[in-house]
Amino acid sequence: MQTLGDMGEDAVVARVLKVLNQKDSVVVGPGDDCAVVDIGKADTYMLLKTDCLVQGIHYESDSSDPFRVGWKAVARVISDFSAMGGIADHLLVTIAMPPDTSIGYVENLYDGMQKCASFFDADICGGETSSVPIGSAAVISIAGTGSVEKRRLVSRSGGKSGDVIFVTGTLGGSIQGKHLDFTPRVAEARWLTENFKIGAMMDLSDGVACDLPRLAEASQCGYRIDPDMIPVNDGCDLHQALSDGEDYELLFAVDSQIADVVVKAWPKIFSATPLTKIGELCDPGGGDRFEEDGWQHFNS
Amino acid sequence: MQTLGDMGEDAVVARVLKVLNQKDSVVVGPGDDCAVVDIGKADTYMLLKTDCLVQGIHYESDSSDPFRVGWKAVARVISDFSAMGGIADHLLVTIAMPPDTSIGYVENLYDGMQKCASFFDADICGGETSSVPIGSAAVISIAGTGSVEKRRLVSRSGGKSGDVIFVTGTLGGSIQGKHLDFTPRVAEARWLTENFKIGAMMDLSDGVACDLPRLAEASQCGYRIDPDMIPVNDGCDLHQALSDGEDYELLFAVDSQIADVVVKAWPKIFSATPLTKIGELCDPGGGDRFEEDGWQHFNS
Numbered sequence: 313m314q315t316l317g318d319m320g321e322d323a324v325v326a327r328v329l330k331v332l333n334q335k336d337s338v339v340v341g342p343g344d345d346c347a348v349v350d351i352g353k354a355d356t357y358m359l360l361k362t363d364c365l366v367q368g369i370h371y372e373s374d375s376s377d378p379f380r381v382g383w384k385a386v387a388r389v390i391s392d393f394s395a396m397g398g399i400a401d402h403l404l405v406t407i408a409m410p411p412d413t414s415i416g417y418v419e420n421l422y423d424g425m426q427k428c429a430s431f432f433d434a435d436i437c438g439g440e441t442s443s444v445p446i447g448s449a450a451v452i453s454i455a456g457t458g459s460v461e462k463r464r465l466v467s468r469s470g471g472k473s474g475d476v477i478f479v480t481g482t483l484g485g486s487i488q489g490k491h492l493d494f495t496p497r498v499a500e501a502r503w504l505t506e507n508f509k510i511g512a513m514m515d516l517s518d519g520v521a522c523d524l525p526r527l528a529e530a531s532q533c534g535y536r537i538d539p540d541m542i543p544v545n546d547g548c549d550l551h552q553a554l555s556d557g558e559d560y561e562l563l564f565a566v567d568s569q570i571a572d573v574v575v576k577a578w579p580k581i582f583s584a585t586p587l588t589k590i591g592e593l594c595d596p597g598g599g600d601r602f603e604e605d606g607w608q609h610f611n612s
Numbered sequence: 613m614q615t616l617g618d619m620g621e622d623a624v625v626a627r628v629l630k631v632l633n634q635k636d637s638v639v640v641g642p643g644d645d646c647a648v649v650d651i652g653k654a655d656t657y658m659l660l661k662t663d664c665l666v667q668g669i670h671y672e673s674d675s676s677d678p679f680r681v682g683w684k685a686v687a688r689v690i691s692d693f694s695a696m697g698g699i700a701d702h703l704l705v706t707i708a709m710p711p712d713t714s715i716g717y718v719e720n721l722y723d724g725m726q727k728c729a730s731f732f733d734a735d736i737c738g739g740e741t742s743s744v745p746i747g748s749a750a751v752i753s754i755a756g757t758g759s760v761e762k763r764r765l766v767s768r769s770g771g772k773s774g775d776v777i778f779v780t781g782t783l784g785g786s787i788q789g790k791h792l793d794f795t796p797r798v799a800e801a802r803w804l805t806e807n808f809k810i811g812a813m814m815d816l817s818d819g820v821a822c823d824l825p826r827l828a829e830a831s832q833c834g835y836r837i838d839p840d841m842i843p844v845n846d847g848c849d850l851h852q853a854l855s856d857g858e859d860y861e862l863l864f865a866v867d868s869q870i871a872d873v874v875v876k877a878w879p880k881i882f883s884a885t886p887l888t889k890i891g892e893l894c895d896p897g898g899g900d901r902f903e904e905d906g907w908q909h910f911n912s
Contacts, residue, residue: 316718316743317711324741327715331722335735338702347738349702349757351651362704362740362755369743402638402649404662406706406753411617415627418616422631435635438647440662440753441624443616443669449748453706453740455662455755457649 322526343530344467345395345514346458357465359458361392367450371492378417380492381452382424388517389454390432391496391560395515396467397505398460399498400432405439406453410446421452432498464505466564471512471531475593476571479563481585483520484548486558494560501562503581508574513564519557520590521602527563534599537591554602565593622826643830644767645695645814646758657765659758661692667750671792678717680792681752682724688817689754690732691796691860695815696767697805698760699798700732705739706753710746721752732798764805766864771812771831775893776871779863781885783820784848786858794860801862803881808874813864819857820890821902827863834899837891854902865893 316324325342334341339357340348346359363385367373371381390400405425407418429436434456444450480497497515504510512531516523520542528535544553566574571589578587591600616624625642634641639657640648646659663685667673671681690700705725707718729736734756744750780797797815804810812831816823820842828835844853866874871889878887891900 313714313716315711316709316713316715316741319715321741324715324718328718328722328741331719331726332736333726333730334737338735338737342738347702347704349737353652358757360702360704360738360757362706362738362753364706364708364740364742364751364753366708366742366744368745368748402635402647402660404647404660404755406662406664406755408664408666408749408751408753409616411615413616414613415616415619415624416613418624418628419631422628426631426633430633435638436632437634437638437649438642438660438662439628440664441616441621441628442664442666444666444749444751445668447747448668449708449744451664451708451744451751451753453662453664453708453751453753453755455704455706455753457658457660457757 340467345392348396348465356459356461359393359396359398359460361389361458362453362455363389363392364451364453373450376492378420379424382421383428384492385452385454386425386428387494387496389456390428390434390498391515393458394496394498394501395513395562396460397464397501398458400434400456400458403429403434403436403454403456405436407450408442408444409450410448411443412446413450432496466505466510466513468512468514468527468530471527471533471565471593473533473593473595474568475511475565476568476589477524477535477563477565477591477593479516479520479543479561479588479590481559481561482543482545483559483561484545484553484556486556491558496560497562500582500585504564507577508566508570511565511567513562516559516561516563517557519555519559520563521554522557523563525602527565528593531565531593532596533593534596535591536594536599541588541590543586543588640767645692648696648765656759656761659693659696659698659760661689661758662753662755663689663692664751664753673750676792678720679724682721683728684792685752685754686725686728687794687796689756690728690734690798691815693758694796694798694801695813695862696760697764697801698758700734700756700758703729703734703736703754703756705736708742708744709750710748711743712746713750732796766805766810766813768812768814768827768830771827771833771865771893773833773893773895774868775811775865776868776889777824777835777863777865777891777893779816779820779843779861779888779890781859781861782843782845783859783861784845784853784856786856791858796860797862800882800885804864807877808866808870811865811867813862816859816861816863817857819855819859820863821854822857823863825902827865828893831865831893832896833893834896835891836894836899841888841890843886843888
C-alpha cells in the first residue's frame, strides 16, 4: 500500500488532480497560489484560496499564543492572494477542535484572525465549527475570495529563460517567531504588479529549495541560483535559509531588461525591506538542482 | 476554565461572532446556511460556505467507503447553497490526513467529491493538503462559492407568525447509510424559490429538534409542531426522526395563504418525495419547546 507519507505532498497533489475536471470559467486551476475565476466582470478576476493550520505541525498548542495563531491562519491566505497580485475580500473560518478546548483560547484565536483581516481590509463573513475526538490535533482552515485586476494577474507559470529571480526580505529561522507574526507582502506585490510586468510570482511557504523548483517547473524553465546572494537571516545558515520554509516572502521572476529598474526603484518605496537577486531562470533541463528539499508535507 | 464541550456549538458560535466585524457588502453574515455577498451584479448575489467532515464524527475510517465520504463532503455544501435558493459554482477542498493514509483512499475520496460536484455542475478548482500527526482524526473541509438570483434568496430569518412549516422527505436513521448517499434537495429548492415566496428555509443537518428552534429564533418567532405529522423513516421512532440529524432535507416556512397551493402543486413535480406540514410559526415566547436537542457539536 502506497501512503501519502511515501509520496510527499507534490506527488499526492498531482495524483488527485487527475481525478478533477475543470470548467471554462477557471482561468488558473489547482497548482498555483490561488485559483483564478472569471466571474464575468470586465476588469477583475475572482481569486479563491483555502489553507489550513494543524496543531503540532503549523503551531504548538502549548507554546503558541492563540492570537498569533489566528493572525497566522489569515495572513497565510492573504499572502497567497498577494502572490497573484491581488487582495483578499471575504474569508470563511473552519475550526475543528477537541471539546476540552477552552472558549478563551478560541476567542483569542478569532481575535487574531479578525485583527489580521481588518488590517488588510478583508471580511470574515462565515464559518463552521466542529469537534474532533479528544487527543486529535486541532485543524483551523481559512478559505476566501479575493480579487485581482486582470492586468495585474501574475501566476507561477509566466517566467521565461533569462528572467532574473528575486526574493523580498531575509530567509530562514521563521520558527523562532516570524511564522506567527509575519506581515504578508501585499503592499510590495501590489506595487510590483502596478508598475512592472512580473513574469512569475509565488510566496515562499515551503522554502526556496522547495518553492523555486515549483515556480521554474510551472514556467517550464530550469533555474540557477547564486548561493552567496541568498539573504540569510541573522543566526541562520544557508541551509536554513533555503529549507526552513514559512518565510512568506515573495519569490518572483522578471525580464532581465527591467530587473535593474526594479532594483533602483524598490528602496525608494520599501527602504526597510531588502530585495535581492538570487539567480535566474534558464532553459529546462539546465541550471541547478537543489539536493535537499524545503518543507514538504507528508514525507518530512 | 469553560470549554467548548461545556458550552455546545451554538453558544460557541455566538461567542466568536462577537469578535467579528462585518462589511457592507455582506448581505447575510454568520448564522445562516451560507453567507450572502453583494459583488456588484444586478441580479445575483454570491453565496459563500465552508463545511467540514471529521473522521470518527461525521464518518468512520474503517467502515465508510471513501467515495461516499467524498460525495457527502461536497453534497453537504451543495445542500447549504440550495437552502438559500441557490446553486454551487466553485469549490475548494482542504484535506488534513495522517501520512499513513493510502493514496488509493485519497483518490477514491476525490473521485466521490468530483462525482457529486459534476452532478450539480459545480467545479473543484483548488485546495490544500496537509498532514496531521499519526493517530489524529483526518479532517476534510469543503469551501465554496455559489450564486442565487436576488429574487430567489431565502434566509432563515424571513418567517413570520402563522407561517406553515414544511419538511421534505422522511426523517431519522440517516446513520444507516443515507448520510453518505443523500442527494441535496437542489431541484426542490429551486422549484420552490422559482414559484413561491418562501418565508424562511434551511437544510436539516442537526435534526428538526435542533434546527427548527434555530429557524424560529432567526425569524423572531416561536413554533408549534404536530408530533403525529412528523414523517418518520421506516424503522425509526419519533425521537430519532427529530434528533438523529443528517437528514439533509429542506425545512421551510411559507405564508398560510399559499401553503395549500404548494401542497397541491408539489406531487405533480416531485411525486417520489413527500412534502409534509409539521407545524407553524407563532409569536415569540409561545408555542412548543423541544426537550431534547438534535445533534450539537462539542456537547453531544
